[in-house]
Amino acid sequence: MANIAVQRIKREFKEVVKSDEAAKSMIHLDMGSSENMMELTGTISGPPDTPYAGGTYILDIRIPETYPFNPPKVKFNTKIWHPNISSATGAICLDILKDQWAAAMTLRTVLLSLQALLASPEPDDPQDAVVAKQFKENPDIFFQTATHWTQAYAKGSTPVPEYSDKVTQLMGMGFEEHKARVALSNNNWNVECATENLLS
Template structure:
């Protein structure tokens, strides 16, 4: 087993032990037993935010030189956020690019993505419409837009 695989297995075990202490992460695991380099995460929209009640899926690709280089993460659930590209799910977050450090884990990186949802940075947008609402100070329109997209794309489906 290579060092990347050992690190990923350790991260998975650590997350499983501490999962209850991070209710915003509903899931963090490899997509299959056969490929440790493809993970999925599921984030809960935090109470008191316009994402509340939503469930947001992330796709995580682990590079061969992890943790020296960051994983690639993108939302697979449509989400309206200034720092997330609406069509591709690409996330603009410095730790996924220039500020990455091998000290970061998949769990801590997913927590940073969760924190980004309630702390957008409109000065480096991938979604200009959402960013412009924030820059103009129109919080009512901004939050209503997010709630609308959360209701359309991120509410759990209820089987009847």
């Protein structure tokens, strides 16, 4: 069997490039450096009217040998604050990337599904429990945190000055920026709790 995966990826690549969504620069697919086309880089823009609006998210896509009979392995390369995406590793909890995968799905539909996931988080099936808890219990703080992360990591243009100041404050105490941000986000932006957390 002349590898069906390679053939399909070639066709899907064309499909994404020709798609309307690509024309509106909502999704994008890069062939990466690997020659066998088994490792790709996807890009999605944050959907409007969400804390991710204006952000650009880069995704690592690994195509298994058994593609399209098994789903591609996708994770966020860009850091993101979302209940269904690990804030530490970028691992994604999405059913179609697991047991609900179907062979007729393509990289285009996967990218669009991920964009839809950004627009409608599913806190009852979380990947990141801390984020999901915040999403449910403090929706305002969640929204601000996600916006702040978008600006900090995904080239978003909506600043959250209060949070930026707190990060700068902790950085002044000698903590590394990303670690400070994570600690603050995990502690609902309570500086004392975050400091304690960082020192423990």
